[in-house]
Amino acid sequence: MALSLLLMSTGVLAADPEYYDIRYKARLNPEEGTAHVSINLEGGELPSELTLHINKERHLNIEGSDELEVEGEKVVWRPKGRRSTLQYDFVIDEKKSRGRYDSRITDKWAIFRSDKLIPPISARAPKSLQSRATLEIEAPEKWNALTPYVKDDSGIFQLNDPGRRFIRPKGWVIAGHIGSRQDIIDGTDVVISAPLGENIRRQDTLAFLSWTLPELKKVFPEFPQKLLIVMAGDPMWRGGLSGTRSLFMHADRPLISGNRTSSLLHELVHVATGIRGDKESDWIVEGIAEYYSLETLRRSGGISERRYHEALEDLAHWGSESPNLLVKRSAGPVTARATVVLHEVDKTIQKSSDGKSSLDDVVKILATERGEITLKKFRHLAEKEAGVPLPQLERTFLEGKKKP
Missing domain, CATH: 2.60.40.3650 (Immunoglobulin-like)
Structure with a gap:
């Protein structure tokens, strides 16, 4: 009782909210x-x-x-x-x-x-x-x-x-x-x-x-408890578009594409993370979505280990067309290379931490905090989990100017 009176007298207790x-x-x-x-x-x-x-x-x-x-x-x-x-x-x-x-x-x-x-x-x-x-x-x-x-x-x-x-x-x-x-x-x-x-x-x-x-x-354990997936055919956008607790997907998009990626899972990762990139970090947002669409298929048994690595090889080949990841919008070859970079980051974190950490730990933090992500923040979180510097996240490598 005395403590409550003290808190009230010092103004520590917040006023009850008033609603409109x-x-x-x-x-x-x-x-x-x-x-x-x-x-x-x-x-x-x-x-x-x-x-x-x-x-x-x-x-x-x-x-x-x-x-x-x-x-x-x-x-x-x-x-x-x-x-x-x-x-x-x-x-x-x-x-x-x-x-x-x-x-x-x-x-x-x-x-x-x-x-x-x-x-x-x-x-x-x-x-x-x-x-x-x-x-x-x-x-x-x-x-x-x-x-x-x-x-x-x-x-x-x-x-x-x-x-x-x-x-x-x-x-x-x-x-x-x-x-x-x-x-x-x-x-x-x-x-x-x-x-x-x-x-x-x-x-x-x-x-x-x-x-x-x-x-x-x-x-992503904080995934929404309610999810609405809206679908329609032409003349709607022939792809996927994520939103809060919801997404749109064109009716003609396959659940798993021939290259072993999934547009639906890609957009679900966007729903789960709720992050956006600054003017040079959209590759992180799109790369995470594509990497975890692949990872989810592999971990759930939707594709085999062999198909998984074939998909990464195809993405690496496609990504070679866009060596610079630090662009305003990530799409096509940029997202493909971003996915491969994140795969390498994940392997390095797991190896350097003796399997105690992975990229999962990084993206869980991002999904909890949501909002804008920058290269500086992402690199800090990833290297904290790895316990060592990550050459894959050096600016010169991401710009395609040198190898890791």
Whole structure:
């Protein structure tokens, strides 16, 4: 009792958090190709200022019940009183390179990312002020909607983002006339969903994950407890795209390619790690995803040791086309060489530590911390596990200027 009084008198005890509610609502309009979005705040105290970092070509007709400043790609919203509302129209269709969509709405379905629908938002508020948030998707009659969040009895998604005081939705959304398959795999609630009428291998994908996901989770024990995999055919992007607790995969992508890699496992590693590279470290992000897609197949028995090493040899040959890894975007030959470099790093860590450590220990730390990764940080973590310098991570070697 005396200790409690002392802590209170010295201000050590933090004040109990005060909550306000954020209600996100998106009304899908297939005829116009848009979603009408409203963000409603309500509580005894609201943030004094919120800054939205919008895409001027997709976030249109922005209005609010209180003071707004719209300047370029930044919107400053200053709520007043106990309630405040901001609303806008969001253009859903968006094409990546080669004319393929990574966001699309038709008269039968819609696929998009909620963290594009709701742009990044920074809030100015006391540290004791925290949010509770929900997302409602209003769609045409007989449409269903899925996100990586739990839906309550009234069909509203209950958002959660531990550690964040201002919560906004993240991850993939699919809505419309859709079909789904669901199973609990090693403690993760996995849902495979796609538009009806397309040749989608929902059950095959669940079966594939039933023997690969448990092996992946040994490396990434903090893997999400809920996973949404959205699939569709043309004209969607012919590859995979990861998101928070979710990913998109084109229906034509094989579960295991002829070169023994797996686009699905590659994207699942992205979901597991949640890391991004700085201007020269994207090779680390993509290399980890490709290396652990291969490792997961090997460790789970999906490919033999011989096939595994053949895959590494093929990647080494391909990677020779791009000797410099320190580039802004890692793809193709860069990712191939990055995968081989990480394999060599892994072998060196295991050998120098007498098998007590491996690259697994490094990526577990990255997946726990998440966020941005740099070469300096990665090298520090890897050499700490190895107990010796790693010539494979020297800048001159990564730039292709010398051998390790």
